[in-house]
Amino acid sequence: MRQILGMLSELRQLQLKKLQAPEKVLGEAKDFYRFMDSGLSGISFKSDGSLWEGEERLREVMTAAHFNNAFGDFIDRLLLPAYQKKNFDFEQFIRPRTVPNFAEVSDKQRRAGVDDLEYVGEKGEAQAGYYPDATKRNYAVHIWEKQFDFSMKALVNDDLGYFEEVVPEMGYAARRTLEKFVSRMMWNALTTGWLLANAPLYSTLGRLTSTRIATARMAFNQRTDARGEPIMATLKFLVHHAGLVDAVRVIRQSQLIPELATNAANVIAGDFVPIEDPYCAGVAPNLPWYGMVDFRANNIIPFTLARRRGVPGPQVWRLKSNIESVSSLLGAGRDVGAIWGDFATGNIVVKVHDEWGTYIDPSTVVGTSAGNMFDVRGSYYAQGTMP
Numbered sequence: 001m002r003q004i005l006g007m008l009s010e011l012r013q014l015q016l017k018k019l020q021a022p023e024k025v026l027g028e029a030k031d032f033y034r035f036m037d038s039g040l041s042g043i044s045f046k047s048d049g050s051l052w053e054g055e056e057r058l059r060e061v062m063t064a065a066h067f068n069n070a071f072g073d074f075i076d077r078l079l080l081p082a083y084q085k086k087n088f089d090f091e092q093f094i095r096p097r098t099v100p101n102f103a104e105v106s107d108k109q110r111r112a113g114v115d116d117l118e119y120v121g122e123k124g125e126a127q128a129g130y131y132p133d134a135t136k137r138n139y140a141v142h143i144w145e146k147q148f149d150f151s152m153k154a155l156v157n158d159d160l161g162y163f164e165e166v167v168p169e170m171g172y173a174a175r176r177t178l179e180k181f182v183s184r185m186m187w188n189a190l191t192t193g194w195l196l197a198n199a200p201l202y203s204t205l206g207r208l209t210s211t212r213i214a215t216a217r218m219a220f221n222q223r224t225d226a227r228g229e230p231i232m233a234t235l236k237f238l239v240h241h242a243g244l245v246d247a248v249r250v251i252r253q254s255q256l257i258p259e260l261a262t263n264a265a266n267v268i269a270g271d272f273v274p275i276e277d278p279y280c281a282g283v284a285p286n287l288p289w290y291g292m293v294d295f296r297a298n299n300i301i302p303f304t305l306a307r308r309r310g311v312p313g314p315q316v317w318r319l320k321s322n323i324e325s326v327s328s329l330l331g332a333g334r335d336v337g338a339i340w341g342d343f344a345t346g347n348i349v350v351k352v353h354d355e356w357g358t359y360i361d362p363s364t365v366v367g368t369s370a371g372n373m374f375d376v377r378g379s380y381y382a383q384g385t386m387p
Contacts, residue, residue, distance in 0.1 A: 082165070085172060086242075086278040088179040090305075093237045093275070093292040095374070097306040099141055105306070108134035109375065111226035132226055137374060141308045141357035144177060146170075152339060152346040167316050170352040174314030178356060183279040185303055185358055186239065186290060191371030195381040202376065205386040208244050208289050209259045210251045213268050216291040216380045223300075223377045233377060236294035238272045241280045241287035241384070248274045282384065291380035302378030308355045319349035 013026060099105045115129040148170070155163055185191065195203040201219045206212045216235055223233035240248060250258050252274070257264045272291075282288055295301045323336045323343045341348040363369035370376055 090182045095295045095301045095304045104140045107137045139359040144354045147351045150348045152341045174354045185372040190369045193366035197367035203381040207384045235291045237292040239275045240289040241282045243287045286385045288384045289382045293378040300378040301374045304374045306357045311355045314354040
């Protein structure tokens with residue numbers, strides 16, 4: 001850069017001489033270029049051209065040998081991508097519900113129809129029939145939050161964009177928390193305890209096989225209402241432990257029943273949708289699984305998830321800075337940007353907020369409490385502890 005300025009200075013001197021400029025103008029042009037050159041080198045001059053005392057500063061000069069260090073420290077640095085996350089696609093079998101506020105909301109669930117007709121002879125009188133009352137289900141939404149603090153210096157020094165991924169990660173954290181909540185709804189001791197207590201139509205101890213899936217299908221086919229009348233209930237979703245992915249794939253791709261040494265056709269291969277729950281606990285080979293109905297098709301709601309109206313998903317909030325910039329001693333100040341953070345510490349405060357809830361059976365007795373099952377007729381549980 002200094003060589004370029006030197007060439008420009010010489011070129012300007014030649015131009016001025018051709019124009020027969022006076023010596024004063026030539027001197028001013030020469031001083032101007034020398035001022036620019038001194039600014040680049042960090043040297044200041046007095047008006048008489050001499051150096052200011054104590055103002056001479058040495059600047060670092062980078063040679064070719066320094067470029068390896070520069071590439072190693074700056075150019076070669078990378079922000080490696082984060083681990084890929086597993087998802088729990090629970091929306092397929094969990095019924096969504098919207099509520100107006102945080103107060104408890106009641107749904108009325110019809111459990112059966114009216115009595116059958118009875119034969120009435122000549123001049124006979126019809127007997128009084130019975131209409132069962134609907135069952136009340138109460139639930140409410142709750143607040144779920146987490147706060148994160150960052151220093152202003154950390155954000156300013158972030159030349160790799162690490163903190164640019166923090167806000168999306170907060171959204172992922174909210175989703176992950178919700179997925180774990182839904183997983184606990186299914187696998188907690190009260191929920192599974194009721195199903196185990198009502199075996200064999202609602203549960204089994206066996207591990208996942210095509211034969212046991214067929215048994216679960218037949219169990220759903222025998223569901224009845226509160227009067228004992230048969231109802232439509234079809235196994236649609238198979239929610240399973242992550243360690244059962246290959247077992248599910250074998251069952252779905254086999255034309256014959258894989259565990260039987262016969263020519264029996266595998267009639268269940270395409271009749272269910274597998275859903276992996278990455279948060280389900282289990283130690284191989286004792287891996288649990290669930291059968292679920294489709295609440296849209298059968299009007300049976302195995303589980304429900306409520307949200308408050310206007311909050312369909314997580315929200316990220318930032319605390320406004322309490323710093324005010326003073327433009328003059330007499331004029332009013334103005335708010336600074338949020339990047340400056342808190343007046344006392346310089347911290348930038350961010351919070352992620354979400355709201356959800358579900359049905360909770362008020363009973364706490366294992367085997368009698370339905371846990372989080374909104375309607376027990378929509379579920380079939382396999383503990384996976386027997387071959």
